[in-house]
Amino acid sequence: MLTFDFITLLIYIVHLILQILSIFFVLCVKTMFSVESVRSDFPILSSEVNGKSLIYLDNAATAQKPDCVIQAVNQYYRKENSNIHRGVFYLSEQATTAYESTRDLVADFLSAEKSSEIIFCKGVTEGINLVANGFSRSILKEGDEVLISEMEHHANIVPWQIACGQTGAILKIIPVLEEGSLDMDAYKSLLSEKTKLVAIVHVSNALGTINPVKEMIALAHAQDIPVLVDGAQSAPHMEIDVQDLDCDFFVASGHKLFAPTGVGMLYGKESWLERLPPYQSGGDMIEKVDFGGTTYKGLPGKFEAGTPNISGVIGLRSAIHYLNDLDRFGASTHEQSLLGKATAALNEIDGLRIIGTTRNKASVVSFVFDEIHAHDVGTFLDAGGISVRTGHHCTMPLLKRFKVPATARASFSFYNNESDVNALIEALHKMKVFFG
Amino acid sequence: MIEDKLKELYQEFLLKHSKAPLYYGKLPVFTHHAEGFNPICGDAITVYLNLEGRQIKAVSFESASCSICNASASMMLQEINLKALNQVLQYYSSFETLLINEEFSEEVVNLSEEFEAFLGLSKFPARKACALLPWETLKKALK
Numbered sequence: 126m127l128t129f130d131f132i133t134l135l136i137y138i139v140h141l142i143l144q145i146l147s148i149f150f151v152l153c154v155k156t157m158f159s160v161e162s163v164r165s166d167f168p169i170l171s172s173e174v175n176g177k178s179l180i181y182l183d184n185a186a187t188a189q190k191p192d193c194v195i196q197a198v199n200q201y202y203r204k205e206n207s208n209i210h211r212g213v214f215y216l217s218e219q220a221t222t223a224y225e226s227t228r229d230l231v232a233d234f235l236s237a238e239k240s241s242e243i244i245f246c247k248g249v250t251e252g253i254n255l256v257a258n259g260f261s262r263s264i265l266k267e268g269d270e271v272l273i274s275e276m277e278h279h280a281n282i283v284p285w286q287i288a289c290g291q292t293g294a295i296l297k298i299i300p301v302l303e304e305g306s307l308d309m310d311a312y313k314s315l316l317s318e319k320t321k322l323v324a325i326v327h328v329s330n331a332l333g334t335i336n337p338v339k340e341m342i343a344l345a346h347a348q349d350i351p352v353l354v355d356g357a358q359s360a361p362h363m364e365i366d367v368q369d370l371d372c373d374f375f376v377a378s379g380h381k382l383f384a385p386t387g388v389g390m391l392y393g394k395e396s397w398l399e400r401l402p403p404y405q406s407g408g409d410m411i412e413k414v415d416f417g418g419t420t421y422k423g424l425p426g427k428f429e430a431g432t433p434n435i436s437g438v439i440g441l442r443s444a445i446h447y448l449n450d451l452d453r454f455g456a457s458t459h460e461q462s463l464l465g466k467a468t469a470a471l472n473e474i475d476g477l478r479i480i481g482t483t484r485n486k487a488s489v490v491s492f493v494f495d496e497i498h499a500h501d502v503g504t505f506l507d508a509g510g511i512s513v514r515t516g517h518h519c520t521m522p523l524l525k526r527f528k529v530p531a532t533a534r535a536s537f538s539f540y541n542n543e544s545d546v547n548a549l550i551e552a553l554h555k556m557k558v559f560f561g
Numbered sequence: 562m563i564e565d566k567l568k569e570l571y572q573e574f575l576l577k578h579s580k581a582p583l584y585y586g587k588l589p590v591f592t593h594h595a596e597g598f599n600p601i602c603g604d605a606i607t608v609y610l611n612l613e614g615r616q617i618k619a620v621s622f623e624s625a626s627c628s629i630c631n632a633s634a635s636m637m638l639q640e641i642n643l644k645a646l647n648q649v650l651q652y653y654s655s656f657e658t659l660l661i662n663e664e665f666s667e668e669v670v671n672l673s674e675e676f677e678a679f680l681g682l683s684k685f686p687a688r689k690a691c692a693l694l695p696w697e698t699l700k701k702a703l704k
Contacts, residue, residue, distance in 0.1 A: 530604070
């Protein structure tokens with residue numbers, strides 16, 4: 126009897142182990158990154174441009190949308206459309222729940238402490254304008270300093286130029302070194318008791334450089350200086366933890382995160398958002414309106430005047446679910462491998478020079494030819510179905526620093542594959558012959 | 562064929578003009594000049610003119626621009642050099658018409674035939690701004 130029981134027990138244990146292993150296996154297979162599998166999630170990737178299969182290498186400008194995002198927006202307008210925070214009827218309650226639950230989802234996505242620290246906006250440009258406007262009206266005084274870098278996107282330059290112009294504050298610039306990284310010694314010496322804010326790009330859209338923002342934030346905080354991080358290019362490529370970074374503000378755009386255009390997120394530490402005055406005003410941001418005086422909502426409502434981009438937020442919700450289900454480590458490893466292959470192959474082309482050669486880069490590569498203008502490069506590649514960005518990438522001061530009027534830029538997402546890289550390189554070789 | 566379509570845009574002598582543009586450099590003496598800039602692509606050009614009364618006596622340009630813009634500048638200056646101002650303005654409107662109508666019609670016959678090369682731009686609408694930039698800069702210089 127004893128032997129029988131032992132054998133039953135053994136079979137049972139082996140069975141259990143096999144079951145656990147099979148569950149583990151299924152989980153692994155389900156989440157393991159596969160480029161061909163993710164490609165099928167993006168309908169546009171099977172379309173044609175100029176009679177050629179689309180090879181989309183302009184992901185730093187905007188990312189393509191997975192089918193689930195397109196369907197979510199479609200579904201909202203077909204079956205769920207109504208305004209939020211207004212009616213007591215079914216659809217409005219549904220829309221309000223969907224909108225507010227996305228705030229919770231974004232808070233988790235950025236590892237924020239509270240959902241009320243997430244403000245929906247149009248994108249990075251509006252997010253930075255909101256903060257710059259608040260600083261201009263309530264923080265900055267004559268002689269104060271705002272510190273940005275030479276590699277900022279215009280969206281993180283112009284709002285500060287205006288804020289400084291309005292207050293008499295001075296805009297200070299962290300220089301960029303030859304390989305495309307920030308001059309950290311200069312940064313340290315530029316921080317002073319006059320500095321009221323550091324506004325810095327996490328990943329350069331023009332060069333791909335990943336800046337050491339955590340270290341920069343610690344250095345600024347040592348002198349009680351708040352830091353805004355422009356995460357337009359970092360959020361699509363890496364996991365963001367605003368509490369670990371300890372940034373005071375973080376902004377990202379939905380459309381670069383596979384969500385629709387016109388929606389984005391601003392994270393602000395509660396204490397800072399409380400301190401800043403409302404940005405835009407009108408409906409929905411108020412508590413009580415009276416001609417004798419108006420009171421505003423608390424966070425986050427204070428910063429969301431008027432009917433927001435509800436369908437955009439619904440699309441964003443779907444995009445974040447998509448990213449949460451993705452093996453992001455695998456995706457990022459894949460992007461880095463594409464960057465490595467592209468960089469090596471570009472370096473083999475005579476007369477081509479890569480701008481931005483620092484080691485720590487996101488999957489963005491900018492290049493120029495001695496003899497061929499970037500604009501001609503762009504047209505030639507487009508004729509072969511290859512979309513790259515050409516021009517100054519909204520970083521004119523940075524291009525001036527590198528003494529080039531324009532660059533061609535290929536930026537890879539996780540849905541790009543090796544044949545996209547090969548097609549780019551092959552077309553560039555053909556182009557050299559063409560313009561010979 | 563992609564190459565065929567591209568060859569329509571980058572016709573031989575457009576490329577020739579772009580690689581060895583005429584009137585390149587800064588005039589030692591000039592009465593008018595202007596800078597033109599295309600904020601979308603970063604093309605930048607400066608046009609210099611030396612006028613005596615209403616007569617153009619010398620022309621030149623400097624640029625950091627694409628081949629279409631350089632070729633256009635080179636051909637434009639060849640066309641307007643030593644001409645009277647009222648003729649220059651006619652050339653400007655002819656060139657604009659050529660780009661809009663996308664044909665070398667009677668309205669634009671005062672331009673040399675070689676400007677027909679710009680009809681290749683009809684398949685590349687985004688590049689029309691490149692061809693127009695030298696002309697807009699010329700107009701700015703004359704204001």
